[in-house]
Amino acid sequence: MEKRDLNWSEIGFAYRETNQRYVSNFIDGAWDEGGLTSDATVVLNECAGILQYCQEVFEGLKAYTTVNGDIVTFRPDLNAERMMDSAKRMEMPPFPKERFLEAVEQVVKANADWVPPYGSGASLYIRPYMFASTPVIGVKPADGYQFRVFCTPVGPYFKGGAKPLTICVSDFDRAAPHGTGHIKAGLNYAMSLHAHVTAHAQGFDENMFLDPGTRTYVEETGGANFLFVTKDNEIVTPKSDSILPSITRRSMLYVAEHYLGMKVTQRQVRLDEVKDFAECGLCGTAAVISPVGKVVDHGKEICFPSGMDAMGPVIQKLYDTLTGIQLGTVEAPEGWIHKIC
Numbered sequence: 001m002e003k004r005d006l007n008w009s010e011i012g013f014a015y016r017e018t019n020q021r022y023v024s025n026f027i028d029g030a031w032d033e034g035g036l037t038s039d040a041t042v043v044l045n046e047c048a049g050i051l052q053y054c055q056e057v058f059e060g061l062k063a064y065t066t067v068n069g070d071i072v073t074f075r076p077d078l079n080a081e082r083m084m085d086s087a088k089r090m091e092m093p094p095f096p097k098e099r100f101l102e103a104v105e106q107v108v109k110a111n112a113d114w115v116p117p118y119g120s121g122a123s124l125y126i127r128p129y130m131f132a133s134t135p136v137i138g139v140k141p142a143d144g145y146q147f148r149v150f151c152t153p154v155g156p157y158f159k160g161g162a163k164p165l166t167i168c169v170s171d172f173d174r175a176a177p178h179g180t181g182h183i184k185a186g187l188n189y190a191m192s193l194h195a196h197v198t199a200h201a202q203g204f205d206e207n208m209f210l211d212p213g214t215r216t217y218v219e220e221t222g223g224a225n226f227l228f229v230t231k232d233n234e235i236v237t238p239k240s241d242s243i244l245p246s247i248t249r250r251s252m253l254y255v256a257e258h259y260l261g262m263k264v265t266q267r268q269v270r271l272d273e274v275k276d277f278a279e280c281g282l283c284g285t286a287a288v289i290s291p292v293g294k295v296v297d298h299g300k301e302i303c304f305p306s307g308m309d310a311m312g313p314v315i316q317k318l319y320d321t322l323t324g325i326q327l328g329t330v331e332a333p334e335g336w337i338h339k340i341c
């Protein structure tokens with residue numbers, strides 16, 4: 001198989017149409033057989049549920065080429081399960097886990113020429129999603145749904161080294177108490193765009209959202225979970241019902257505990273204790289972990305001792321170990337690496 005002729009380190013994070021994508025429709029109360037198509041367009045009725053009442057959930061994962069030349073995905077079973085949870089909360093029919101895994105596998109195989117080579121730092125980003133495809137005008141769940149998976153190659157997240165981020169404490173909330181913060185739905189992103197654009201216009205890289213009920217505890221950013229390192233070398237991550245359970249963060253905690261022998265705690269984290277941590281990072285599929293150098297709370301600066309030049313030592317070790325597991329240079333826990341071809 002001939003690889004695409006791309007400058008993998010320069011492609012960035014942008015959509016590029018690839019060969020094939022997977023489509024299955026939920027009609028008359030059941031998912032159809034589904035299959036691959038080369039058609040990248042979706043044609044919908046003007047009154048489709050997704051267009052009117054925003055019934056949509058999605059996932060994000062990556063395929064990598066390992067040091068041995070295998071194409072693999074990382075813990076795709078957790079994406080399948082999380083998408084089922086998201087669908088249930090949105091009154092959508094869950095797409096079965098085994099079929100989700102099969103669809104991802106078919107899409108990666110059909111686009112193997114788009115999977116960046118080992119050592120390029122780039123990867124194939126995979127986007128499973130489903131949405132209400134039939135007309136709804138009175139408010140209720142739609143009758144018909146479409147599940148799709150497409151993929152697009154993405155460049156290395158940290159070009160020329162990871163530069164620590166500056167983030168601001170947002171005046172907006174990303175999720176309501178007892179709302180949809182814990183599921184992966186486009187609607188959570190639609191309503192965070194204003195906060196995102198506002199933060200960028202003020203020169204910040206990201207928002208730190210606080211708990212929507214009391215605005216005293218740290219939640220997450222628009223698309224990544226926080227991980228803190230204490231001055232005693234322990235890991236702390238925020239616990240909340242309105243945080244999206246990041247697979248990267250859950251994997252990071254396991255790596256910290258079982259590979260690095262660190263103490264790991266998941267608990268509520270008050271904004272006013274953030275100043276006491278030694279390091280801070282943001283966990284998500286896109287970057288694995290991005291270091292945070294500074295948090296700005298309405299003019300008051302919290303600067304982590306790890307500084308603004310490079311990742312702190314603990315976050316660097318977590319990053320190296322987890323990316324090593326993904327790329328096959330560090331032995332993976334049982335079941336984490338799913339070989340495709």
Ligand SMILES: *Cc1c(COP(=O)(O)O)cnc(C)c1O
Nearest residue numbers: 223224225244246247248284285
């Ligand atoms: C997807 C997502 C994350 C990161 O989750 P991963 O499974 O690690 O990619 C974090 N926060 C939000 C809001 C997300 O949508």
